[in-house]
Amino acid sequence: MRPEEQSLQQLELAGWPVIVESYRLGDVYHCTISSADPGARITRADGSTRHAAEQKAIEKATRYLGQTRRFSTM
């Protein structure tokens, strides 16, 4: 099988820039979300449509990113 319908977009979730990558392999759409900077993978999800896979991944990523605490740098 070859990956098809590759997509890459940058979004902001819970105040953090992220990269949303998805593609279809066979009948399954795969989506991975990572931090735009520095690039750590946050979550991934699968689905029968691109929308389903991306929404599932976005929901999880938003939840995880929302737990990130910011501290004073002083």
Place this chain on the structure above:
Amino acid sequence: MSAATIPNVLVTTDWVAQHAADTEVRLVEVDVDTTAYDQGHVPGAAGWNWTTELCDTLIRDIVPIEKLEALLRKSGIDNNTAIVLYGDNNNWFAAWAFWQLKIYGHQDVRIMDGGRRKWIAEGKELNTDEPSFPLKTYRASAPDLSIRAFLPEVQQAVAQKTAALVDVRSPQEFSGEILAPPGLPETCQRGGHIPGAKSIPWAKACNDDGTFKSASDLQALYGAAGITPDRPVIAYCRIGERSSHTWFVLKYLLGFPSVKNYDGSWTEWGNLVGAAVEKP
């Protein structure tokens, strides 16, 4: 950067497509996301799990020699095999595996430039079959610790400036604004960085497609921060995997003679009672 310019450590996705089935070559996928391999991988590639197979699962340490030998044997790898590593996140954990294989003396280790992202972006073949490999014989060398930094050496570097320290985490982790990459668990008690360290995030060594930047761009990147080959360098991050990526760049793409990866990294330093921390 192409395999032609760095002949023995980087291969292109096209090279892999042509040589994946060669008997003297073994492809190995190592991902941050340990389930990514099962979603689809380069045909014929073995998959290694960094959380269980590339570490000591009892004490905090790199993979023990006997465990590595067993992993290589069952992956159909002998001492003469060319191991081609690739993975997600621009080869984060491929570099982690590369570093450990070099500690144990494997001669021919290479990285597929661009990693999993580039392979998928190019629409190249993936499959979900788990390949089986003929059991091979493998004898690892005694660990070469000249490429690994432990805490006392880092403390000495801080106190006596015997090495340049490169913090490859994000600017927000370096400043102490956050304690881990956004969305990941916090694994330290204090934020900030090791005193005197220079901030050069690992990802700056990569192009948008995940490939490594050219040697001249890399020289400019590190040189601008005063990181030059005439002085020993110690790279660190949070747990040592991102810094193995920078270690690979400095040692193998730029040819620095003395580069170490401090795998204790911020999860060690940022949890030490009494350790000096610099902010921002």
